[in-house]
Amino acid sequence: MENHDHTALIAKLLNCVAACENCATACLQETEVKPMVRCISLDRDCADICSQAARLLQRRSEIAHQYLVLCEEICRMCAEECAMHQHDHCQQCAEACRQCAEACHAHHQPITQD
Structure with a gap:
């Protein structure tokens, strides 16, 4: 993996994590939780995947740019x-996720197996 400065991308990923965690927590406190179940589930998945993507970039993992494909999708x-x-x-949360998806799209590489 090239030695790029991924500070801005990592910041977007971590902002998305915070927005998703906040959204899931707030959804659980809504009067009607049932309609929010899919939202909560996707929030939690998105927070976990974005958090992992940030860690992979920070450690300069050779799979980090491929992992961003999954991150963009969630x-x-x-x-x-x-x-x-x-x-x-x-x-x-929707806005933070859109911004993060665009940032991931700009940096990801296709998933390949050698």
């Missing part, structure tokens, strides 16, 4: 789900 799924809910925390 961010887009989470953004789409959160955008369907009118809660502020969902809208903020």
Whole structure:
């Protein structure tokens, strides 16, 4: 993996983690939790995957840029789900996920096996 400075990408990933964790927590406190189940589930997956992506980039893992393909996918799924809910925390999460997906898209490489 090339020795690039990934500070901005890592910041977007960690911002997405925080937004997803905040959204999932807030969803669990809504009066009607049942309609929020998929949102909570995707929030948790997205937070975990983005967190792992940030760690891989920080340690300059040779698979980091390939892992960003998966990261972009979960961010887009989470953004789409959160955008369907009118809660502020969902809208903020959707925006953080969209920004993260775009950043991942700009940096990922195809998944290949040698």
